[in-house]
Amino acid sequence: MTIAYDMLESLKEMFDEQNRAAKQTTMKALLTMKMVEGTSIREHALKMMSLLNDLKILGAVIDMESQVEMVQQTLPVSFQQFFLNYNMNKMDLSLVKLLNELQAAESIIK
Template identity: 45%
Template sequence: MAKYYILRSMSNVLQQQHVGMASSIDIMYNLMEMFGQQNRSVRKIGIKGLVSTKIMEGTPVRDHVLKMMDYLNELKVLGAMLDGESQVNMVLASLPPSCNDFVMNYYMNKLSMTLTELLNHLQSTEDLQEKNKKFSFLVEANVVSTPKPKGKGKRKGKRPGF
C-alpha cells in the first residue's frame, strides 16, 4: 500500500523509474541515492546564508529575525540539527551594535527564550528605543534658550570681594 502512495505522489518520470521496484523501502533508498547529495549542497547554501546574514542599522528587527527564522526552518527541513539555544545565539550574533545592551542583558541574566519569544522581546525593545528617541527629540525641540548679553554692560575690572 505504501509503495502505491509513494508512486502516486511522484512525477511521471520518477514513477516510471520506480514502478518495477519490489517495496517502498527500495524506492526510498533509491530516492535518497538520487537526491541526497542535492540535499547536502542545498543545506550548505542555507547555512552560508544564515551565517552571513547581518542586520543593517535602522532595519526593523522583526524583518531580520523572521528572515533568520526562515533560514533556520529551511535547514531543519533539510536535516540540519540545531538546538533552540544555538538558534537564539545565531540570531543574537547577527544583531547590530545598537542591540549590544540587549544581548549583554540576555547573557548576563542567563535568559532562555524560544525564537518567537526572542522576536517579541527584541521588537518591544526596538519600540521603546523609538519612543525614547521621539521623546528626546520633543524635549530638545521644546527647550528654550535665553540669549546671552553680547558684551554691553560688562564690567572690566574685578568684582569687589574677589
C-alpha cells in the same frame, strides 16, 4: 518488499546530493546574514527563523540556545545592551519570544 526498499534507497541516493547542496546554501545564507542598522528587527528575525526552519526541514539539528546565539550575532551594535541583559539574567527564550523581546527593545532604542 525488496523492490520497494530498493526503490526507496535509489530515491534517497538521487535526492541526497540536492539535499546537501540546499543545506549548504541555506547555512551560508544564515551565517553571512547581518542586520543593517535602522532596518526592521521583525523582518530580520523572521528571515532568520525561516532559514533556521529550512535547515531543520533539510535535516540539520541546531539546538535552541545555538539558534538564539546565531540571531544575536547578526544584530547591530545598538542591540548590545539587550543581549547584555539577556545574558546577565540568564534568559531562556524561544525564537518567537526572542522576536517579541527584540521588538520591545527596538522601540526603546528608537
